[in-house]
Amino acid sequence: MSLIEILGAVLSALAVWLTSRRSMICWPVSLAAAGLYCWIFLQAHLYADAGLQIAFSLYVIYGWQHWRQMEKHDGRIRVRRPTNRTLVNGMLCGAAGSAVWAFVLARFTNDPTPVTDATLTAYSIVAQCWDTMRYRETWLLWIVVDSAYVALFISRSLYPTAILYAGFVLLATNGYRLWKPDTSARPSSVLPS
Template sequence: MSGLVEWLAALTSALGVWLMGRRTMWGWPVMLLASVLYGVVFAQDHLYADAALQAVFALLALYGLWCWWRGVQHSGQVRIAMPTAQTLWRDTGITAVAGLAMGLALRAMTDDPMPLSDASLSAYSVLGQIWTAKRYRACWVLWIVVDVLYTLLFVQRRLFVTALLYAAFVGLAIQGWRQWRDKPARTP
């Protein structure tokens, strides 16, 4: 049964990321469903940070839907926003500290086989989701890096369907980067 749930989660996630790359609002409800499904998969495989991450992703899907609703153009596509370099560096630094703290906590309190990797990738995934919700084109660069590293983690954990999905996410993130080219408005 868990193999079927993993496949369903993988297909739902791929559809959600594809829709995000297309800048359509439908990506958020699809990602909400994918988060629930992957929460089950990761909890069963003792990847606790990733399981908890799915709960955060479910909440961020609602936040993203709200943010994107406010940024819809007349064409139906969502406007891209351009953060300052200071915002990008600040967010990246805070995320590194949060990932390290969570990794140390996981190492001390759980049987997570790779607590620092699990926690750091989870923290940067939250940042990627926040940047996606805020419509920052830079989210796709972050997703490329995170997805490559997740692919390696899932191969090592023998979650081959999910590893294949994350390898596909790399391609979808490259596509998203290309599709999110337009004249962004500068935001703080």
């Protein structure tokens, strides 16, 4: 356990809480947390997760701009509904990404759990994409992914991070409860579709 890991955990928890509240400040806090966790995961030889933090940083920049355009008068963002096709294609993209990442990690790194690391990374990217698109279903996917991450981080002795991800499961449950889609909005098929 290090001070950087504790700070990363605190910032990450704050970012998810702010996201569940649909607050724009979630984006700069998320960016700081991603930078810290990139370093933490590199030190733990979780290379896919370190790369995931770089991808998260790019999504944060995109999401920050995208949410800003969709802000309501009260400062919160509009929640959208994806089509069934969008959801299925997101799951298929996650499966394909998992296979590619697992092959790369198993062949070229010393990652002790390449399949788990790759699968959680791929589906985290799908969930982050759904978050930037403002889909309520992002929270359901985060509940599944973060629950699996708890076990992974315990196996790597990253206990503050495991506790953080257990908290993420609770925050994601609350996010799903709070993110009610606009009933007048039509389902959206923005990428991945």
